Amino acid sequence: MSESINVDVPTVGESISEVQIGQWLKQEGDWVRSGEDLVEIETEKASVQIPAPASGILEKIVKASEAFATIGETIASIRPSESPEGNDGAPASGGAAPAATPSAPAASNPSDAAATASGQAATFAMPAAKRLLEEHGLSASQVPASGPGGRLLKEDVLTFVRNRGNAPAPAAAPSRPAPAAVVPASRPTPSTSLVAESLPNRREEVKPLSMLRRTIAARLVEAQQTAALLTTFNEIDMQNVMSIRSKYKDAFAERHGVKLGFMSFFAKASVEALRRYPLVNAEIRDDNIVMRHYHDIGVAIGGGKGLVVPILRNVERMSFADVELGISEFARQAGENRLQPADLIGGTFTISNGGVYGSLLSTPIVNPPQSGILGLHSIQERPVAIDGNVVIRPMMYIALTYDHRVVDGREAVGFLKTIKEVIEDPSRLFLEL
Missing domain, CATH: 2.40.50.100 (RNA polymerase II/Efflux pump adaptor protein, barrel-sandwich hybrid domain)
Known part of the structure; x- marks a missing residue:
């Protein structure tokens, strides 16, 4: 062999x-x-x-x-083995069938018979099940287990106790009748275990943090401890972007094979804002400020194992279709847990869209060693004043969390103002205004 x-x-x-x-x-x-x-x-x-x-x-x-x-x-x-049958011709998933054994003797009592007739023999009793076994003077071998791998659950013991209480008592030899015991009707017998059944579910499960979750936790704590984080806010009238999207979404999808979303508008608007305020695109490295003249933008995506931030490289050279196609592919890979480490390395700036989950306002945390992150939120119709009149507009709050060691308040406010101007008048993207 x-x-x-x-x-x-x-x-x-x-x-x-x-x-x-x-x-x-x-x-x-x-x-x-x-x-x-x-x-x-x-x-x-x-x-x-x-x-x-x-x-x-x-x-x-x-x-x-x-x-x-x-x-x-x-x-x-x-x-x-070159075949599922194995080298010896035996099935791959098991060995030879066990030899037939004589029929087991009849159970000595109704409890053993019940355990034999249904379920399987318990291989492990859960803590709650052990407590109930001790309470009712039972052993795990008497109670059929329904849990995975032969685990004996609390519910198995409760079911067994109820069935035993309803089973007819075995016939006894004639004897002098004993005085009948008076039991108050309102007092439950021990076999019903009403106290155990009335308790709320207090089960706990201890699971180790996944590698991804451990990394996320470490990086978030690192950002809080090493950077001077501050958040500033603004709001955007989304009317014009929504009109453009509604007008061209069908033609865009037919030509490029992907839906026209809001993220491409914000990615391109972020590139324009980063050009005007390059410190938001910089990072501190040792005692130096590193200015990056390219724009690798991370897009936060909820994956199968947690939040991941794959990187769109050189967004300044990408079209709207390139951005949407890139995000769509990253979302598919994240859902299948197939993102590669190279997809998550680097990045000069991050966009996080909590609005897809219904968030109205938040303070996102910078992804170190980056110096800024843009938080998008849900779009809600709100009354706003325009030219002296109160009108209803689809409004979105946006937030910029930035590292105050690199970025001053003036640059942060100017950055968000640029995002606001570009989104409220998208023609600026094409006229470079």
């Missing part, structure tokens, strides 16, 4: 030494083809799929989902 082949954690980045096991795409006993995705691992930047190094049967999973592993560590083993 061929020796098993180890599946090791590959190198996924220069600075990455630890990963977290995500979802196993195959289970023990499954046959897998060489190069077929075997498991997803999460790094601090993205999810990566590990392919099978050879065709064969997944013999053993060493690291379960959500466990952590270091680079080069073995997480599974594969027994080489």
Whole structure:
């Protein structure tokens, strides 16, 4: 028989030494083809799929989902096989069928019979189930388990106790009748466990932070501790942009194969504002201010594992269609957890659109080492004064959080004013006004 082949954690980045096991795409006993995705691992930047190094049967999973592993560590083993039947012709997912055994003797009491007739034998009792077992003087072997992997749940014990209470008592040998016990009608018998049933669900579940969540937490705390963050606000009349979008959305989608959204307007408006106020596009590096003359804009996207910020490179050279196509592709990859680390590295400025979730106003946190982030919010119709008249307009609050070590209040306010001017009169984008 061929020796098993180890599946090791590959190198996924220069600075990455630890990963977290995500979802196993195959289970023990499954046959897998060489190069077929075997498991997803999460790094601090993205999810990566590990392919099978050879065709064969997944013999053993060493690291379960959500466990952590270091680079080069073995997480599974594969027994080489060129077909799902295995080298010996046996099915891949199991060995020989167990030999037939004589019928088990009849259960000695109704409780054992009930446990045998339904469910499966318990392999592990949950803490709440253990407490109820002790309360009612039962053992785990008496109660059929319905939880995954043979876990005995609290609900299994309660159901068993109720059924036992309703079962007819076994016939007893004739004896002198004992005085009947007087039990108040309002007093529940121990077997009904009304107290246990009336308690609210207080179950707790402890799960480790994912690699992505740990990175997000560390970077947000880093931003709060190392930067002098300040937020300024403005509001925008979205009437003109909404009219343009409504007028050209069908033709735009037909020509470019993607919907015309608001993000492309704000991305191009941000490029114009960054040109006028380049310090918002800069960063502090050691004791220097690094001025970037390109505009790599990160777009915050809610992915399958949390918020990610993929980067649109050189937005100053992109068309509206390029921006929308780029965002659409990033959103698809984020939903499938297939963003690569290179998609998330770098960036000179970030746009976060909390409005898609209904946020009216927020103070976004800068993504270090960047110096600014633009927060967009939901569009709401509000009364505003225009030329001395009160009219109803679709309005949006916008926020700029900036690093006060680099950007002064004058530049921050001017930056948002530029965004406002460009969005309220989009023709400025084409006339360079």
